[in-house]
Amino acid sequence: MMHRPLIEGRTLNYLRSGQGFFEGTLGQIEREATAAGVPVIPAETAHFMQTLFYGIQPEQVLEVGTAIGFSAAVMLAAMGPTGHVTTIDRFDVMREHAQTNFKRLGITNQVTLMAGEAAEILPTLTGPYDVIFLDGAKAKYLDFLPDCLRLLQPHGYLLIDDIFQGGTIFNSPKTIKHRNKAIHRKLNQLLDHVFRAPNLQASLLPLGDGLLMITPR
Numbered sequence: 001m002m003h004r005p006l007i008e009g010r011t012l013n014y015l016r017s018g019q020g021f022f023e024g025t026l027g028q029i030e031r032e033a034t035a036a037g038v039p040v041i042p043a044e045t046a047h048f049m050q051t052l053f054y055g056i057q058p059e060q061v062l063e064v065g066t067a068i069g070f071s072a073a074v075m076l077a078a079m080g081p082t083g084h085v086t087t088i089d090r091f092d093v094m095r096e097h098a099q100t101n102f103k104r105l106g107i108t109n110q111v112t113l114m115a116g117e118a119a120e121i122l123p124t125l126t127g128p129y130d131v132i133f134l135d136g137a138k139a140k141y142l143d144f145l146p147d148c149l150r151l152l153q154p155h156g157y158l159l160i161d162d163i164f165q166g167g168t169i170f171n172s173p174k175t176i177k178h179r180n181k182a183i184h185r186k187l188n189q190l191l192d193h194v195f196r197a198p199n200l201q202a203s204l205l206p207l208g209d210g211l212l213m214i215t216p217r
């Protein structure tokens, strides 16, 4: 959630603009998303992902939560010409918009856009993927974890966005609004699990609304 950063003032300003802006069509798509209120990854998360991707050069990436395709395009921009992103969204309007944006960027042949509920699609995939990015269905991240670990390369990364929930994630459940209770409970269960699991190495990064980074041990 780019509108609820935990870091304020000049530091946030630098994270959002000091690291540089996306240029050309990608920058245009970022501005269109902001103007339309589509919750795409914030600049600091996008820059982190590109830095990671330039370093590890993933070939196959899986994403849950395409929206208008901004994060998929950010990832592909830092992948080689043979890189491929498989991305899932259940919302037709978002997928149509994403398809248009992939055409604008000339990356249609590097994207597989899957329609439907991630909980139904993930078990059908075989992978493997070098990176998996979860950015939708926050209450289901914990349920997705077994499939994600099955699909991930042994030295791959699982990145999970929007963990902090605007800084409310560690508040007492009693203070959480009814509509957010399931997300609050399941995200806390996810954190308890990944930081105790002997087969996982995880780190919580204060980028945007919190990015959880997991790799198998």
Ligand SMILES: C[S@@+](CC[C@H](N)C(=O)[O-])C[C@H]1O[C@@H](n2cnc3c(N)ncnc32)[C@H](O)[C@@H]1O
Pocket (backbone or CB within 6 Å): 039, 040, 041, 064, 065, 066, 067, 068, 069, 070, 071, 072, 088, 089, 090, 091, 094, 116, 117, 118, 119, 135, 136, 137, 138, 140
């Ligand atoms: C935060 S937006 C994704 C933003 C995108 N990753 C970006 O940064 O450009 C979340 C998207 O996830 C999709 N979504 C939410 N729950 C889902 C589910 N259970 N299965 C598939 N897609 C889902 C929504 O339709 C929405 O488009």
